[in-house]
Amino acid sequence: xxQVKQNSPSLSxxxxxxxxxxxxxxxSMFDYFLWYKKYPAEGPTFLISIxxxxxxxxxxxxxxxxxxxAKHLSLHIVPSQPGDSAVxxxxxxxxxxxxxxxxxxxxxxxxxx
Amino acid sequence: xxxxxxxxxxxVTEMGQEVTxxxxxxxxxxxxxxxxxxxxxxxELLIYFNNNVPIDDSGMPEDRFSAKMPNASFSTLKIQPSEPRDSAVxxxxxxxxxxxxxQYFGPGTRLLVL
Numbered sequence: 001x002x003q004v005k006q007n008s009p010s011l012s013x014x015x016x017x018x019x020x021x022x023x024x025x026x027x028s029m030f031d032y033f034l035w036y037k038k039y040p041a042e043g044p045t046f047l048i049s050i051x052x053x054x055x056x057x058x059x060x061x062x063x064x065x066x067x068x069x070a071k072h073l074s075l076h077i078v079p080s081q082p083g084d085s086a087v088x089x090x091x092x093x094x095x096x097x098x099x100x101x102x103x104x105x106x107x108x109x110x111x112x113x
Numbered sequence: 114x115x116x117x118x119x120x121x122x123x124x125v126t127e128m129g130q131e132v133t134x135x136x137x138x139x140x141x142x143x144x145x146x147x148x149x150x151x152x153x154x155x156x157e158l159l160i161y162f163n164n165n166v167p168i169d170d171s172g173m174p175e176d177r178f179s180a181k182m183p184n185a186s187f188s189t190l191k192i193q194p195s196e197p198r199d200s201a202v203x204x205x206x207x208x209x210x211x212x213x214x215x216q217y218f219g220p221g222t223r224l225l226v227l
Contacts, residue, residue: 006155036218043117043204043218044156089156100169101216103148105155 003027004092006104014112019077021107023090026071030092034101035064035075038087047088048075080111115139117219119205125225131193134222137186138207146206146216147180147190156204162188195226 005024013019021035031052036044050057050064050073057064063076077084087108091101118137126132138145146161160170162182170180177196182188192199202223206216 002154041220043206043220045218046215091156100158100161102158103156105153 002105003030004090004102004104006088006090006107008107009105010108010110012110012112013080015082016079019075019080019084019109019111021075021077021088021090021109023073023075023104024071025073025092025102027092027102028068028071029094030102032093032095033064033066033073034091034093035062036089036091036103038089038106044089077109080109082111082113085109085111117205117207117217119203119219119222121222122220123223123225125227126195127227128196129194130226131191132195132199132224132226134190134203134205134224136188136190136205136219138188138205139217140186142207142209142217143185144208144210144216145182145188146208147188148204148206148218150202150204150221159190192224195224197226200224200226 003026034049035047037047038044048059048062048064050066055066066073087106089103089106091103093101120135143164147159148156150156159172160180161168165182178192180190202221204218204221206218208216
């Protein structure tokens with residue numbers, strides 16, 4: 001039972017256009033959400049996060065949107081660059097003390113030059 | 114400043130053999146996490162330690178898996194006996210405190226059990 005789901009295993013976008021990566025979760029107790037980026041042969045690196053008290057968080061070209069009622073979050077990358085080509089994992093956690101991150105299965109983004 | 118160090122980077126072994134994966138967290142970090150990445154299940158948390166003490170091992174698949182953290186700068190994940198279904202990439206991550214948003218991941222160990 002995947003509590004965090006990334007239903008699109010892959011996505012291709014033209015350079016300069018917007019990339020939208022989606023993530024759904026099932027547990028309404030999650031109150032903190034993160035996106036990690038992973039290049040081949042490297043470990044995941046933290047990209048951006050959002051608390052459940054917000055519905056949007058922006059950092060440069062990256063924006064994460066949270067829709068709590070739909071249990072859905074998305075990562076927008078504008079404009080997309082070839083260097084953004086990687087696997088993106090979304091993760092969810094509780095801040096009540098378990099400190100566990102539940103990761104999705106990842107979406108492979110390919111930005112075409 | 115060295116990041117999380119994992120060894121070996123690649124391991125090929127035969128079914129039934131013991132496998133030991135090693136991790137050195139970032140100095141000063143007191144929380145350490147072991148994850149497994151597979152295509153089907155993505156990144157799964159196996160176990161995490163806080164101040165060298167195992168806090169949650171509910172993700173450990175079965176008794177064949179064990180993890181230790183004898184001191185703040187070293188942890189091992191052992192599989193005995195190994196099985197082909199254990200083939201995956203195993204990541205170690207550390208953070209300053211459990212719950213801090215940024216977990217820093219090592220490069221991973223790619224394990225293939227034949």
